[in-house]
Amino acid sequence: xxxxxxxxxxxxxxxxxxxxxxxxxxxxxxxxxxxxxxxxxxxxxxxxxxxxxxxxxxxxxxxxxxxxxxxxxxxxxxxxxxxxxxxxxxxxxxxxxxxxxxxxxxxxxxxxxxxxxxxxxxxxxxxxxxxxxxxxxxxxxxxxxxxxxxxxxxxxxxxxxxxxxxxxxxxxxxxxxxxxxxxxxxxxxxxxxxxxxxxxxxxxxxxxxxxxxxxxxxxxxxxxxxxxxxxxxxxxxxxxxxxxxxxxxxxxxxxxxxxxxxxxxxxxxxxxxxxxxxxxxxxxxxxxxxxxxxxxxxxxxxxxxxxxxxxxxxxxxxxxxx
Numbered sequence: 566x567x568x569x570x571x572x573x574x575x576x577x578x579x580x581x582x583x584x585x586x587x588x589x590x591x592x593x594x595x596x597x598x599x600x601x602x603x604x605x606x607x608x609x610x611x612x613x614x615x616x617x618x619x620x621x622x623x624x625x626x627x628x629x630x631x632x633x634x635x636x637x638x639x640x641x642x643x644x645x646x647x648x649x650x651x652x653x654x655x656x657x658x659x660x661x662x663x664x665x666x667x668x669x670x671x672x673x674x675x676x677x678x679x680x681x682x683x684x685x686x687x688x689x690x691x692x693x694x695x696x697x698x699x700x701x702x703x704x705x706x707x708x709x710x711x712x713x714x715x716x717x718x719x720x721x722x723x724x725x726x727x728x729x730x731x732x733x734x735x736x737x738x739x740x741x742x743x744x745x746x747x748x749x750x751x752x753x754x755x756x757x758x759x760x761x762x763x764x765x766x767x768x769x770x771x772x773x774x775x776x777x778x779x780x781x782x783x784x785x786x787x788x789x790x791x792x793x794x795x796x797x798x799x800x801x802x803x804x805x806x807x808x809x810x811x812x813x814x815x816x817x818x819x820x821x822x823x824x825x826x827x828x829x830x831x832x833x834x835x836x837x838x839x840x841x842x843x844x845x846x847x848x849x850x851x852x853x854x855x856x857x858x859x860x861x862x863x864x865x866x867x868x869x870x871x872x873x874x875x876x877x878x879x880x881x882x883x884x885x886x887x
Contacts, residue, residue, distance in 0.1 A: 636643060667880035669857035672698050673740070675874055675885040679775075681867050687775050688863050690872065690885075692746040701739040703877065704856075705832045711864060712871035712884070718750065718858030723758030726844070729768070729836055738854060746854045749775065750864050753857040754821030761851040764839035766811030774855070782811035782839055785830065808834065 672695045683686035691710060696700065710717035722735035735757055739747065754772035759765070766780035785803040790797060797805070801822050808814060813834050819828050833839060845848050858864070865872060874882040 605608060643709070654870075656704040665879070665881045667876045667878070667882040669702060669876055669882045671695065672882075673702060673873060673874065674883045676745075678865055678870075678872060678885060678887070680865075680887075682750075682863060682865075685748065685858075685860050685863050686701065686773070688750040688865060689775060690748040692864055692874065694740045694742060694744040694746075694747060696743040698742040700739075701741060704738040704740050704746065704854075706877040707882070709858075709864070710873050710875060711866070712873055713866060716864045718748075718860055720748065720856055720858070721758065721768070723854060723856065724762065725760050725850075726762070726840065727755055727759040727765075728759060729755065733759075738856070741852055744852045744854065747776065748856045748858065750858050750860045750862075752861075758841050758854065758856040761853045761855060762840065762844065763843050763849045763851070764811070764836050767813070767836035767839065770812055778855075779851075780809075780811040783843060784808070784810055785833055788833060788842075791825070791829075795825070797826055797829075801829075805830070816868065 619874075674693055674695075676691045676693045678690050679688055704720055705722050707720045708717055720738070722740045724733045724735055727733050733756060738758065753759070754774060755768060761778065764782050766778050766782045768774065769778040769780055784805075785808055786802070800819075801823060804819060804822060804826070808830075815831060818830060822830075840849075868887070871884060871886045873884050876882050
């Protein structure tokens, strides 16, 4: 090849090298935007950011390995993860409420739930009925259900006037305006759900109730006492004064009491006599029900729980999320 032609070829490649070096040389492949890449330039890929957001939703549990040099690494939900979960529960609950709304919505609400209960006897929900209700609401066959675990319990019939030691008659539970209903997960201490009344405080002397029953029975000293000439003496009246509300004296009565006084106490200081004497009073029945689901284990989680109240037609009445 003539020297002149060889010089032209070498000069051409040298010029091309200078142009390539001036426009970025070896750095060009990393800095060039997608608009500046040539037709055969290899695209530069990077990991999508959403992948890391998805990973952040994962809960570190069990054998999940977390870096030991990460200060927040632990086996519990982080505050951010908890907020994300609670937001999701609210979204799910709101969606279900909107699509399956009961006609009793806003008329019956879940007011509170006991957390960290260690037995089904201690675990309960408090339902409240709006005073705006114009007619009685049937509660029997309603259901309470966990949206998180799927556990549930059904509200059955109850007794309007329970009798101890006798067969209890159960009927459909109807709620009055302003009623309060304690729905306990466990079994009833008296064998049935019941409406409280002026005398049910006697139950609390022999059984445990959560929350405690009100002990506001009429006192014996306020009963119709014998009049002259059969009036009780001061010793009897003092003893009647000392007997607490809703209490059956279990210890032997004082020897200083007259036979008539002892007979009066034995006959009157009990639940059956209390209801027989006062059941016709306008204020005898309280606007409160004690409902029992009859479960042997707890239903509700201590945290991150969503509880729904479902009516007898399967429609959502209320949702409580905590």
